[in-house]
Amino acid sequence: MSKFRAFRIDEKEGKVISGFEQIEINDLSExxxxxxxxxxxxxxxDALAATGKGKILKKYPLVGGIDLVGVVKExxxxxxxxxxxxxxxxxxxxETRDGGYSEYARVSSESVIKLPKNINANQAMQIGTAGYTAALAIHQMEKNGQNPSMGPIVVTGATGGVGSIAVDMLSSSGYEVVAITGKNDQINYLNSIGAQKVIIRGDLDFGKRPLEKAVWGGAIDNLGGEVLSWLLKTTNYGGNVASIGLASSFKLETTVMPLILRAVNLLGINSVDTPRCLREEVWQRIGTDLKPQKLDIIASEAITFDALPQAFEAFIDGKIKGRIVVNIL
Ligand SMILES: NC(=O)c1ccc[n+]([C@@H]2O[C@H](COP(=O)([O-])OP(=O)(O)OC[C@H]3O[C@@H](n4cnc5c(N)ncnc54)[C@H](OP(=O)(O)O)[C@@H]3O)[C@@H](O)[C@H]2O)c1
Structure with a gap:
């Protein structure tokens, strides 16, 4: 196999640099x-990794891209x-091995999932890690007793990748969805993908008491910090709050009161190290009952491989809406 193109991330003199390189198959992780x-x-x-705004890579250099889809060559x-x-x-x-921003990838069979029957390659990347993580959160919440009769589910960071697909999946599964966003010009977008109600983040009153009025059946949180703390103290008896992201803060100040007095469950969600059998279960649901219905709205944008280096900054600035597919071919 001759040389091919890959988007590589490296570190030189303490600075992260990234860009296209021509590499060979044996340059890739085994x-x-x-x-x-x-x-x-x-x-x-991916944006944190490529810009160096977050320490994602555990070694350098590595090809970027936490998602990939394609055809087995060998x-x-x-x-x-x-x-x-x-x-x-x-x-x-x-993170620890070369990723998907490359014409070829060499991966461990332990990590490879056969594409679910109802999902094509483009849809798989419209969903990607973001959609997989949303599905994993819903799956874990439901294993823990969550159902639509328990009340509305709040989704924070709702216009982002995880948030948008969570809104879509929850709403298609019969949940009432309340979206929380920082973008007051995206209310129509959120309604169009399934949110019944939209709250602007800046309008939230977090309260000062260890428990506030319980209004939510459960929550999917992409932000962390004071928003997550507030979600815990406003969730109904027995509800599940899935913690996915830290777009706002990695901190969490809370008390045991929601856990003890309302039996609220704080669920940690990790998409990277999911054991294989759970990963397969979740992808199977993504291809069936959790299949997103609004992907054409959520992931209306696809970019060429050439355009990748210019696409990261908008994620860092929190300006992205939905999902972006990268066409490698
Ligand atoms: N646990 C896991 O395995 C896992 C997997 C995937 C992602 N994540 C994490 O989940 C979060 C969301 O990921 P994503 O891929 O959906 O990211 P994304 O597409 O960039 O969306 C993040 C959303 O969060 C909101 N936001 C961004 N910056 C913010 C800030 N400073 N303060 C408050 N809100 C902010 C914005 O939504 P609004 O404007 O609508 O509020 C933004 O669209 C990230 O923290 C990511 O690292 C974790």
């Missing part, structure tokens, strides 16, 4: 499945064959 990548996507974490793994349509999300891509 793995028993070689994939001809067709699409990847951009997540907040494999020694017994459960995969040449020509299989596959995806990988998380599993150390662009």
């Amino acid at each position: 793995g028993d499945v070689t994939v001809k990548v067709s699409h990847s996507s951009i997540n907040y974490k 494999t020694t793994a017994k459960n995969f064959s040449e020509g299989d349509n596959v995806l990988v999300n998380g599993c150390g891509l662009s």
Whole structure:
């Protein structure tokens, strides 16, 4: 195989630098499945990694991109064959091993998922890590007893990738969804993907008491900090609050009162290291009952591989709405 193009992230004299390079297959992390990548996507974490605004890579250099989809080109793994349509999300891509911003990827078969029947390659990356994480949160909440009769589910950071797909999946599954956003010009967008009510983040009154009036059945939080603290103390008896992100803060100040007096559950969600059987269960649901219905609105934008380096800054500035697919081919 001759040289091919990859978007690599490196560190020189304490500074993160990133850009396109021509590399060879043996430059990539080892793995028993070689994939001809067709699409990847951009997540907040990809933007942190590529710009150096967050310390994501555990070693340098690495190809960026925490998501990829494509066709198996070569494999020694017994459960995969040449020509299989596959995806990988998380599993150390662009953290401990080379990721999806490359014409070819070499990955461990342990991390590879066969594309669910009802999902094509483009849709898989419209969903990507963001949608997978939203589905994982809903799956864990429901395993813990969440159901639509418990009251509305709040989604914070609602116009982002995780938030948008969470709104879509919850609403299609019969939940009443309340979206919280910092963008007062995106209320129509949030309504169009399934939010019944939209609250502007700046209008929130966090209160000062350890428990405030309980109004939510549960929550999916992308922000952390005082918003997460407020969600815990305003959730109804037995509700689940899934903590996914820290777009606002990594801190959490709370008391045990919501946990003890309202049996509220704080669920940690990690999309990177999900055990394989759970990962397969969640992708299976993404292809069936949790299949997003509004992907054409949420992921209306796709960019070429060439345009990738210019696309990260808007994520860092919190200006992104929905999901962006990267066409690698
Ligand atoms: N636990 C996991 O495995 C996992 C997996 C995927 C993502 N994440 C994390 O989940 C979060 C969301 O990821 P994403 O891919 O959806 O990111 P994204 O597309 O960039 O969306 C993040 C959203 O958060 C809001 N936001 C951004 N900056 C903010 C700030 N400073 N203060 C308050 N709100 C802010 C904005 O939504 P509004 O304007 O609508 O409020 C923004 O659209 C990130 O923190 C990401 O690292 C975690």
